[in-house]
Amino acid sequence: MTTATALGYGPQDRLLIVNADDFGLCHSTNLGIERLLVDGIVSSATLMMPCGWAREAAQWSARHPHLDVGVHFTFTSEWDAMKWGPVYRGGSTLSLVTAEGYFQRDVKRFERQADSSEVRCELTAQVEMALALGVNVTHADNHMGSLYGLQLGRHFLKEVFEVCAQYGLPFRLPRYLLLESGQVAPPELAKQAGEMAELADSMGVVVLDYLLGLPFRAASGETYDEMKGQMIAILGNLHPGVSEIILHPSLVTDELNAFHGAPARRGMEMELFRDPDIRRKIQSEGIIPVRWRDLRDLQRRS
Incomplete structure (x- = not known):
């Protein structure tokens, strides 16, 4: 069974969520994502609660409760010029931070040092702050x-599922793992993804069928047309089930340019799902838009 069939759709139906990550990262990103949400260009966004502009994004979200906004569990702080750290204040977070008190720059250091009990406290604090x-x-x-164990194999999904079960929240985890090419992952990796999905099932947390996105690192000199071509190919190869496509959109401003390593790419991602060619592709493929709140309703009914 897929999450799509659990929602009541047919076994061959292809359902799609488009999520804008990094809401709250900075003012420019907030303005861009707010525009995409209001215009219905993206299905949802997720908030980085430790970031300096999270309060602005959260207050805007509170004024627009009909739009889907989730929590982007954040345990890394990757940019040199702008940093953030834990929101939990009820006890120690020493295993999560550098000597300066910020989150680790990369996932490998986080996996190596993080204490699972401190991770759980921080997960809860980030949800509670949003609420x-x-x-x-x-x-x-x-x-x-950072929580998937992608670098050293040390994941924190049990803690994630405990918190998501407590608050009735579905979580971004693919039941069926795909490579960046869209092909099914090798058996060993696919088996690991299936086991994690089974753990989510056993704890009452609804997850995705597939997770998709553009390559994490852009090719040198990448153009908008190249990016659009990649996205059209992704849409044309969707599998039956619920797929989520991840975007990182933002207005490109002096603020974004001051700290971000690839600001132009975020500007191009702002435009992708506005593009008439992308919209025609979704329609011609018969892809059905759904929302994270549909998955949340399914979880809470169950």
């Missing part, structure tokens, strides 16, 4: 994949 600011939290996912 306290009035966000109608629809789901959760993870910044930079």
